[in-house]
Amino acid sequence: MAKRITTQTLLAVSLAGFALAAKADLVVLQYHHVSDSTPPSTSTSVSLFEGQMEMIGELNIEVVPLESGTRDALDGKLDDRKQVAITFDDAYESVYSTAIPELEERGYPYTIFVNTDAIGSNGYMTWEQLEKVRDRSGVTIANHSEDHGHLARRPDESRNDWTQRVENSLDTAQETLADRLGIDVPMFAYPYGEFDEALERKIKERDWLGYGQQSGAIGATSGDTRLPRFPMANAYGQLNSLKDKLRSKALPVDASELPDGVIDENPPTLSFTVPDSISVDRLTCFASGQGRVDFEVSGDELTLKAPESFDSRRFRYNCTHPASDGSYYWLSQQWLDLSKPED
Structure with missing residues (x-):
């Protein structure tokens, strides 16, 4: 019979039963604009960005290049x-004028994911600026699609049309980066953080690492085509919660068990096998805009479903569990409702 875990009724277990090893994983931070005058939903204020970089130094966390850090984390070598790795999506001008000088003063490496059609247009970096930063130590420039389109297959789109559209966006961007900058980096950041299983296969076929916008750390159980990053815009990157994010670890759930996130019911149901090292009374789960959510456990299977449907195109379930060193293990499942309008 399923055991229901609620905020009022928790299973009683000893402290020794929930302690997880204090092994480290890679935390990836994701930025768009670093500016006080761009849209708040995708912006990190200048003072907040400076404070975030200062906190990384205060916590004595090593800032590493994204690709090597990801591969070490996936291989369990940390x-x-x-x-921590620092990433920027879209190559906005404020990254060049504001963020990069701060990073270079501190000697921090970083990655810029580029949607190639936008380069040189108003508000974006130019090809000349990308050439300048390309040659600097610790800088990586990688693929963010040609046109920043929504790449998951649309409900009314034929498979052939989708294949042609997606392969053109992926490969044209990669070819443009090679032609303009002489680079061929095996990493891709999904526009809007949206992906489905078929798109993941396209990334896998190219032997690329694929990065989303769901929160959490990268560890040995993470999926290499659905890698998490912590969004650092003003609403999510405040310093009072940043320490826990910077020190977080991947909840040891095999990513192959998790769905691609495209929903066929609203609210969706998430199920996964609870690792032996997890005590369910120490696990806390949340749903976007709905706060803490109850879950059920039957045997070693956990099932979670929000009590209300969601109105947005993208939303998340997040689950956290304390580690023995005072940090948190973190799992974030992003959901995608393809019936909702594209941004």
Whole structure:
């Protein structure tokens, strides 16, 4: 019979039963604009960005290049080394004028994901600026599609039309980066953080790492085509919660168990096998805009479903669990409602 875990009724277990090893994983931060005058939903204020970089230094967390840090984390090679990687989507002009000088003063490496059609247009970096930063130590420039389109297959789109559209966007951008900058980096950031299983296969076929916008750290159980990053816009990057994010670890749930996130019911149901190292009374789950959500456990299977439907195109379930060193294990499942309008 399923055991229901509520905020009022928790299972009683000993402290020794929930302690997880203090092994470190890679935390990836995701930015768009770094500016006080761009849209708040995708912007990090200048003072907040400076404070975030200062906190990384205060916590003595090593800032590493994204690709090597990701591969080490996936291979379980970090041991107790705390590491963070810094990424920017879209190559906005404020990244060049504001963020990059701050990073270079601190000697922090970073990655810029480029949607190639936008380069040189109003508000974006130019090809000349990208050439300048390309040659600097610790800088990576990678693919963010040609046109920043929604790449998951649309409900009314034929498979052939989708294949042609997506392959053109992926490959044209990669070819443009090679032609203009002489680079061929095997990493891709999904526009809007949206993906489905078929799109993941396209990334896998190209032997690329694929990065989303769902929160959490990258560890040995993460999926290499659905890698998490913590969004750092003003609403999510405040310093009072940043320390927990910077020190977070991947909840040890095999990513192959998790759905691609495209929903066929609203609210959706999430199920996964609870690792032996997890005590369910220490696990807390949340749904976007709905706060803490109850879940059920039957045997070693956890099932979670929000009590209300969602109105947005993208939303998340997040689950956290304390680690033995005072940090948190983190799992974020992003959901995608293809019936809702594209941004």
